[in-house]
Amino acid sequence: xxxxxxxxxxxxxxxxxEPDGNPITLETKLTDLGIHPLEMADILFxxxxxxxxxxxxxxxxxxxxxxxxxxxxxxxxxxxEH
Numbered sequence: 001x002x003x004x005x006x007x008x009x010x011x012x013x014x015x016x017x018e019p020d021g022n023p024i025t026l027e028t029k030l031t032d033l034g035i036h037p038l039e040m041a042d043i044l045f046x047x048x049x050x051x052x053x054x055x056x057x058x059x060x061x062x063x064x065x066x067x068x069x070x071x072x073x074x075x076x077x078x079x080x081e082h
Contacts, residue, residue: 005073005076005077005080006026006073008050009047009069009072009073009076010024010069010073012043012046012047012050013030013033013035013043013069013072015046016033016035016039016042016043017033017034017035018033018034019033020032024069025069026068026069026070026073027068027069027070028068028069029067029068030066030067030068030069030072031067033069040066043072047076051076051079051080053076053079053080055075055079
């Protein structure tokens with residue numbers, strides 16, 4: 001499940017990303033992918049819908065806490081386990 005969850009989150013992020021040609025890894029910064037706070041809100045909404053969870057945070061807080069792809073994966077994994 002862990003690898004599947006990571007792959008699904010990466011796929012969702014890739015829908016909104018503007019990659020620079022480099023591979024997207026867990027260490028890739030969201031800002032390097034051109035993902036701004038409004039797009040981050042869209043990504044979080046899509047993930048909430050997909051996994052039937054509620055991410056209780058505002059856009060500003062989400063943006064400051066989720067700096068790279070790995071932080072998004074870890075945050076969702078923690079919510080998904082509850």
